[in-house]
Structures are given as C-alpha cells and as structure tokens.
Amino acid sequence: MNSEETNNNLSQLGEFGLIDRIRNQVSDSDSVAVGIGDDCAATIIPAGELLLTSKDLLIEDVHFRRDWTDMYHLGRKSAAVNLSDIAAMGGKATHLFLGVGLPKTLTATEIDQFTSGFIDEANAAGATLCGGDTCRSNGSLLISVTVHGSISPEHLLCRDGAKQGDLIYVSGTIGDSALALAQLQRGETPAAYLGQRHHSPTPRLELGQAIAKNNLATAMIDVSDGIFSDLGHILDQSQLGAQLIQNQFPLSDAARQHLKNNPQDAETALRGGEDYELLFCAPALNNDKINQLATELGVPLTQIGSCVPASQGLTLVDAAGQQRPIQSTGFNHFR
Known part of the structure; x- marks a missing residue:
C-alpha cells in the first residue's frame, strides 16, 4: 500500500x-x-x-x-x-x-x-x-x-404566539424537494432545480433575523415536514385553526412543469417537506412591511391563508374552490 x-x-x-x-x-x-x-x-x-x-x-x-x-x-x-x-x-x-x-x-x-x-x-x-x-x-x-x-x-420567535386573524405567510416556494424525492424514488432524474432544492436547501437565516428584529411575526417555524404538518404545530401550540388557499401556494416554474407532466404528484407537493422555507403568522397591519422586506431581501413572501378559531380546525380551499378539512400530517418517522 x-x-x-x-x-x-x-x-x-x-x-x-x-x-x-x-x-x-x-x-x-x-x-x-x-x-x-x-x-x-x-x-x-x-x-x-x-x-x-x-x-x-x-x-x-x-x-x-x-x-x-x-x-x-x-x-x-x-x-x-x-x-x-x-x-x-x-x-x-x-x-x-x-x-x-x-x-x-x-x-x-x-x-x-x-x-x-x-x-x-x-x-x-x-x-x-x-x-x-x-x-x-x-x-x-x-x-x-x-x-x-x-x-x-x-426578539425570540416561538410557535405559540399566533393570534386569531393573523395572516399566514411562507417564504420562497414549496414542494420542490418533495417532488425531487418522488422522482428519485421512482428511479427518475429530477429537473435540475428540483434536485438542487432537495440536495442542497438554503436556510433562511437572514430572513428569519429580519422578521424577528422588525417584530413582524407572532409565530414562526421552518418547513421541514410539510406545510400542513408544520403549520399544525403552530396551530396546536397557539390553540387556533387556519384556512389555507391552495391557489395561493407558491410553486416554482420547475414544480409547475413537473405537475403538468405528473399530475399524480399534486398531493406530494402540498404535503411534502424538506423545503426549509419559513412559515410564519403575522398581523394584517404588517402586510406592507412584509412585502417591503420581501423586495429588500429578494425572497418571495406569499400569504397563503389566515388564522381562525380552533373550532374551525385546519381547512383548505382547493383549486376547485371547495373547502375541505385537512389533517395536519406530513412526514412522521414512526408511521
């Protein structure tokens, strides 16, 4: 040797x-x-x-x-x-x-x-x-x-501070990593952008600090297990429900093209995790400041719903305009 x-x-x-x-x-x-x-x-x-x-x-x-x-x-x-x-x-x-x-x-x-x-x-x-x-x-x-x-x-932001009437935002785009994983599991090669989002995610540190220092949000979490699951943690700890609007969910061009060719993966895009975007709740009066921050940092911040009384649970207004209840489940190691 x-x-x-x-x-x-x-x-x-x-x-x-x-x-x-x-x-x-x-x-x-x-x-x-x-x-x-x-x-x-x-x-x-x-x-x-x-x-x-x-x-x-x-x-x-x-x-x-x-x-x-x-x-x-x-x-x-x-x-x-x-x-x-x-x-x-x-x-x-x-x-x-x-x-x-x-x-x-x-x-x-x-x-x-x-x-x-x-x-x-x-x-x-x-x-x-x-x-x-x-x-x-x-x-x-x-x-x-x-x-x-x-x-x-x-400036500390936790999961338990959301209030009824707060708007719900997510940074960047969602579903990219989950769609790449679905293709890998099928033995396919993901589009380059989807693959990059799966293999090399970007933690939103600058954004998180800016949201906290400017007191823009009442609760925040990163999207590791999926929008529904991670929002569910905020709702549970804040004792709230939420209404989400599917047509407002931010999707990348690569994800839209993928779903055009693979419509069976639509639920995967909604429920999948590992995007590591920030999901946060904020008073409606902060909307203009949030939009300004998005412009300053070059990171899209999209309103996808609002917080409602806990008795209403978590619901989704789907692409057809129908409201349906959602189980706040995503990836779970023990299921």
Whole structure:
C-alpha cells in the first residue's frame, strides 16, 4: 500500500488522524475560545442574549441515500437543516458540533468532501464547526449535528404566539424537494432545480433575523415536514385553526412543469417537506412591511391563508374552490 492509499484508508488514518484532517479545514473564529481538540469547546455569545440549541440526526437510507446525494452536498445539507432551526426562531447561527458514525467502506477523501460541504455551509451562515465526535459504524452512515445560535430575548420567535386573524405567510416556494424525492424514488432524474432544492436547501437565516428584529411575526417555524404538518404545530401550540388557499401556494416554474407532466404528484407537493422555507403568522397591519422586506431581501413572501378559531380546525380551499378539512400530517418517522 503506497502512502497515498494509506492516507485515504480510514483504518490506517485512525480516529485522531481523521480529526486532524477535519480540524485543518476549520478557520479560526473570534467566538470560539477553545475549538476542536480539547475535551470541550469554549464558545462566546453576546452578553444578554439567549443561547439557542437544536439537534438533528440523519441516518443513511432513512434521511438520505449516498447513491442520490454526493458527499459534498450531503455535508452542506447536514449543516443546513440544523441552521434552519435557528432561522425559525429568528436567531443568528454561531456554532456547530458534528458527530459521525462512519462505515469502513468510506474513504478519507469522501469524508473530506463531506466536511468541506459542511464547513462551506457553516461559513455561509457565519457559524463555526468547533467540535464533535467520530466513531466506526458497522452499517449505515450516521450523522448527528448540534447547532448553537443566539438572539435577544425580546426578539425570540416561538410557535405559540399566533393570534386569531393573523395572516399566514411562507417564504420562497414549496414542494420542490418533495417532488425531487418522488422522482428519485421512482428511479427518475429530477429537473435540475428540483434536485438542487432537495440536495442542497438554503436556510433562511437572514430572513428569519429580519422578521424577528422588525417584530413582524407572532409565530414562526421552518418547513421541514410539510406545510400542513408544520403549520399544525403552530396551530396546536397557539390553540387556533387556519384556512389555507391552495391557489395561493407558491410553486416554482420547475414544480409547475413537473405537475403538468405528473399530475399524480399534486398531493406530494402540498404535503411534502424538506423545503426549509419559513412559515410564519403575522398581523394584517404588517402586510406592507412584509412585502417591503420581501423586495429588500429578494425572497418571495406569499400569504397563503389566515388564522381562525380552533373550532374551525385546519381547512383548505382547493383549486376547485371547495373547502375541505385537512389533517395536519406530513412526514412522521414512526408511521
């Protein structure tokens, strides 16, 4: 075995050799007093701000397939889905911690590609990878990510603050990722835009911070499990119902073309998740400010419905103009 092969072989490189490779990809940060290599990371957040913490677990053949997503974009997505939780609270992302269980079939080069994508996504968000863990997996690739962020207490946005009469908005477009996944599951190749939205979502951090700092919303969540499911969390915690209008749901040109060719996927577009857009409720008097923010940031913000009394439940006015009750269900790991 030559030196190049040795350096690319995880068993030869060893755990600490791998950690050194990861550490060498990470830039210094003023918010990290002690980073990778000690028993704990020591991090700094601004005085008087709350520490936000979220965690996601991604498991091969449950959340992703390596024959569908390359290692670089898998790294980016692993960071992005966690950063999106910080966006949903209106916070600024600060630090990330990465744990991986690695099958012995992976090479060090593949891990380099993964960590490169992860760190690129972190850097784009202004956050720093500053710790984690590595171990062997006897089966699938396992990815565990913890993210930290910070926010002033007066700007914190939760799920339980929506009020009757609030308008409901969503950023960007919905259904793109779910339509790409549906095609992949059928052995088809998604349109480039749909594939990009599935493999490399963009966390709406700048938007989330702007909504929070300008006190535009009463409740907010990111769309990870689907519009109906994620809105359902806001409605449950705010003790409200909602009426949604299907014709107002924002769809990309690629999604519209897909649905023209595959009308059987219409429900998938409505219920599918992993768009990582922001869904929020806001008083009607903030509508002009919300439209102005959309223009300033170049991110569409579309009103898709309104909050109603809890007794009315969640309903959808469909494309035919008929109102029907909706179960607030989307992706659920245990169904």
